[in-house]
Amino acid sequence: MRLTTAGESHGKALVAIIEGLPSHLKVDLEKINEDLAYRQSGFGRGARQKIEKDKAEILTGVRNGETLGSPVTLCIYNKDYANWSACMSDGACDTDIMEKKKLTKVRPGHADLTGVIKFAQSDARNILERASARETAIRVAAGGVYKQYLSALGVEIGGFVKEVCGVKDTGVYAFDELKKAKTTQVGMMDETADALAVERISALKKEGDTAGGVVELRVKGLKSGFGSMMTYAEKLDARLAQGLMSIQAIKGVEIGDGFRAAASSGKSVHDEIFADNKGGFYRATNRAGGIEGGMSNGEELVLKVAMKPIPTLMKGLKTVDYATGAEATAASERSDVCAIFALEIIAEAVVAQVLATVVSERLGGDTMQEACERYNRLP
Numbered sequence: 174m175r176l177t178t179a180g181e182s183h184g185k186a187l188v189a190i191i192e193g194l195p196s197h198l199k200v201d202l203e204k205i206n207e208d209l210a211y212r213q214s215g216f217g218r219g220a221r222q223k224i225e226k227d228k229a230e231i232l233t234g235v236r237n238g239e240t241l242g243s244p245v246t247l248c249i250y251n252k253d254y255a256n257w258s259a260c261m262s263d264g265a266c267d268t269d270i271m272e273k274k275k276l277t278k279v280r281p282g283h284a285d286l287t288g289v290i291k292f293a294q295s296d297a298r299n300i301l302e303r304a305s306a307r308e309t310a311i312r313v314a315a316g317g318v319y320k321q322y323l324s325a326l327g328v329e330i331g332g333f334v335k336e337v338c339g340v341k342d343t344g345v346y347a348f349d350e351l352k353k354a355k356t357t358q359v360g361m362m363d364e365t366a367d368a369l370a371v372e373r374i375s376a377l378k379k380e381g382d383t384a385g386g387v388v389e390l391r392v393k394g395l396k397s398g399f400g401s402m403m404t405y406a407e408k409l410d411a412r413l414a415q416g417l418m419s420i421q422a423i424k425g426v427e428i429g430d431g432f433r434a435a436a437s438s439g440k441s442v443h444d445e446i447f448a449d450n451k452g453g454f455y456r457a458t459n460r461a462g463g464i465e466g467g468m469s470n471g472e473e474l475v476l477k478v479a480m481k482p483i484p485t486l487m488k489g490l491k492t493v494d495y496a497t498g499a500e501a502t503a504a505s506e507r508s509d510v511c512a513i514f515a516l517e518i519i520a521e522a523v524v525a526q527v528l529a530t531v532v533s534e535r536l537g538g539d540t541m542q543e544a545c546e547r548y549n550r551l552p
């Protein structure tokens with residue numbers, strides 16, 4: 174399976190092409206659009222989320238609600254393009270409007286400065302339009318398709334917000350409880366912590382400042398043996414980390430106990446193995462987060478992702494004007510104060526993409542029936 178995404182933040186549309194899906198996968202567009210609505214929700218989001226109200230369309234590869242086995246193309250039209258067509262058109266643009274929208278006070282924490290130098294641009298808009306996390310909308314839509322493939326095999330993904338700028342949800346939650354996180358303001362399970370996080374974000378907003386946070390992701394139902402220790406490129410933990418690190422603003426990925434394990438002794442970290450009475454094996458603990466030797470071991474996958482604070486501050490940071498070299502205050506287009514709630518659903522989508530790809534490499538199958546039969550035969 175292969176995913177390609179394309180599109181600029183204020184361009185006509187965002188597009189994704191997924192190659193390699195088997196035939197007869199039932200695709201529920203409403204579920205995909207539900208995920209897109211979650212991506213636009215959560216306390217601390219900026220004005221753009223009110224303009225867009227994203228809806229995905231399926232352009233190819235699905236007929237009568239089922240995949241055909243051909244590439245599936247998804248599209249989200251940018252409603253805001255109506256306000257930007259004069260300076261974002263593929264044809265000749267209005268030079269006055271282009272000048273007005275030009276960004277040269279390059280923003281720290283963004284691709285702006287390195288991007289203009291690398292791609293020989295004088296306007297950082299030619300960089301930020303693609304670097305923007307607006308791209309995650311189409312990854313969430315594609316992730317919706319991947320989730321439906323995994324779900325047909327009995328693999329489900331969930332998660333919650335664990336931390337926002339120092340406010341922590343320290344609870345331990347069963348996978349089936351995690352749906353609640355999609356109903357709270359910031360995405361935490363513990364409502365007291367969630368309310369504190371809202372207060373923290375509001376205080377930061379007043380100061381013209383921003384927040385990041387930590388999301389925990391969990392995967393239930395993944396059988397053992399996905400990924401491989403045979404080559405570095407096949408390791409499941411490495412592939413998940415690569416996928417998650419590709420999300421804008423992600424600066425850390427932990428598998429299982431991660432950094433905490435490094436600070437503990439072996440006795441309190443490794444999961445001892447026991448035989449059950451049906452000829453199988455189990456572990457009484459899951460500090461490894463469901464992956465050993467680069468392979469799923471049959472336990473729940475437990476991953477954490479760390480998001481840095483949003484880099485566009487309303488009280489702009491010090492920078493230089495790239496056009497003149499003079500000292501300047503960084504440009505501050507309308508922006509989120511905290512997007513951690515959105516990160517949870519984006520990270521679910523990325524985990525789904527990686528897992529569906531890894532699973533399909535092992536199972537193959539031209540049809541969903543073949544894929545399901547092969548999955549069900551595995552120990």
Ligand SMILES: Cc1cc2nc3c(=O)[nH]c(=O)nc-3n(C[C@H](O)[C@H](O)[C@H](O)COP(=O)(O)O)c2cc1C
Nearest residue numbers: 282283304305306421422423484485508509512515
């Ligand atoms: C869901 C989401 C929303 C974001 N919203 C904003 C935003 O409104 N303003 C901003 O400056 N950065 C925002 N970011 C972060 C930037 O996209 C990101 O920091 C930037 O592209 C630089 O990439 P890097 O942090 O991975 O180096 C957001 C990130 C995500 C995942």
